[in-house]
Amino acid sequence: MAANDDYVVGVDMGGTKILAAVINAKGEIVQQAKKATKPKKGADAVIERIARCIREAVDGADLKPSQIRAIGIGSPGPLDPDTGIIIFAPNLGWSNVPLKARLEANLSIPTFVDNDVNVGTLGEYAFGAGQETKNLVGIFVGTGIGGGIILDGKLFHGINKTAGEVGHMIVKANGPRCGCGNFGCLEAVASRTAMTRALRKAILKKGKKSVLTKLNGGNLDLIRSNAIARAVTRGDKPTIKVVRRAAKYLGISVASIVHFLNPEMIVLGGGVVEALGDSLLDPIRKAAAKYALPATMDSVQIVAATLGDNAGVIGASVLARQRLL
Numbered sequence: 001m002a003a004n005d006d007y008v009v010g011v012d013m014g015g016t017k018i019l020a021a022v023i024n025a026k027g028e029i030v031q032q033a034k035k036a037t038k039p040k041k042g043a044d045a046v047i048e049r050i051a052r053c054i055r056e057a058v059d060g061a062d063l064k065p066s067q068i069r070a071i072g073i074g075s076p077g078p079l080d081p082d083t084g085i086i087i088f089a090p091n092l093g094w095s096n097v098p099l100k101a102r103l104e105a106n107l108s109i110p111t112f113v114d115n116d117v118n119v120g121t122l123g124e125y126a127f128g129a130g131q132e133t134k135n136l137v138g139i140f141v142g143t144g145i146g147g148g149i150i151l152d153g154k155l156f157h158g159i160n161k162t163a164g165e166v167g168h169m170i171v172k173a174n175g176p177r178c179g180c181g182n183f184g185c186l187e188a189v190a191s192r193t194a195m196t197r198a199l200r201k202a203i204l205k206k207g208k209k210s211v212l213t214k215l216n217g218g219n220l221d222l223i224r225s226n227a228i229a230r231a232v233t234r235g236d237k238p239t240i241k242v243v244r245r246a247a248k249y250l251g252i253s254v255a256s257i258v259h260f261l262n263p264e265m266i267v268l269g270g271g272v273v274e275a276l277g278d279s280l281l282d283p284i285r286k287a288a289a290k291y292a293l294p295a296t297m298d299s300v301q302i303v304a305a306t307l308g309d310n311a312g313v314i315g316a317s318v319l320a321r322q323r324l325l
């Protein structure tokens with residue numbers, strides 16, 4: 001099969017939107033389609049919307065479904081990547097939904113499913129920041145913190161398929177409570193949710209002077225990553241303090257990952273990292289260097305993800321190709 005008629009579809013499925021893209025063997029997006037997820041309509045309706053979104057992307061690329069070799073999907077989880085069953089997805093209101101089987105019945109194309117963060121890490125490995133590596137760890141910072149592990153070019157899942165939960169590594173014993181019920185998880189001290197909590201406390205409760213409220217549209221109900229980034233650029237003290245604290249704990253986690261696995265690269269992505277760039281990465285690198293044992297960090301690259309919003313669909317296309325073999 002020639003490279004220019006070797007197509008797969010990558011799907012990035014979230015709680016609010018579904019993105020489907022026809023992707024060639026070079027990892028280039030040929031055509032894409034987008035739909036609202038509308039999870040309240042139930043699993044049957046959402047699966048039908050995913051199928052329609054895929055058909056639209058395929059049709060837009062002037063292809064027939066029979067010309068698509070495979071479909072890869074990055075989905076919220078936990079899920080079973082072997083059976084393609086979504087075990088539990090609170091954002092979607094799903095439990096035990098056989099996503100793979102249902103889509104294969106609908107579209108007659110081999111379909112493979114993995115969790116969204118694993119898929120994003122796979123995208124960065126194959127076509128993003130990690131192209132020259134074989135072993136890397138992805139850390140994605142957003143409302144929560146997720147991670148993925150690539151060993152020798154393949155996702156590592158672990159015995160219960162839960163490997164890569166970097167957000168629940170405990171970095172501060174007796175720290176703030178995490179959504180998982182434990183105390184002091186990385187996610188509880190360094191996610192955007194944790195930063196928001198700390199910023200609201202500093203500005204609203206302690207009355208610290210800050211430009212953040214103005215930059216965030218006059219309130220602090222839901223603090224956006226780009227408002228945090230602009231406040232940092234303006235030298236806003238409370239915001240800088242909160243970002244530095246998050247960077248410290250992300251750096252501690254990076255040092256622990258380096259000690260434990262010594263990967264070639266750690267890729268940091270997600271909305272917060274994208275918006276803050278080096279003003280978050282530099283203090284993470286510094287903290288990691290401070291906590292890492294001598295020489296363990298020497299050739300480990302700590303870099304920003306490069307695929308941005310496309311990491312999901314591109315990573316899903318890589319999943320489809322790898323699993324098809």
Ligand SMILES: [Zn+2]
Pocket residue numbers: 167168178179180181182185187
């Ligand atoms: Zn936790």
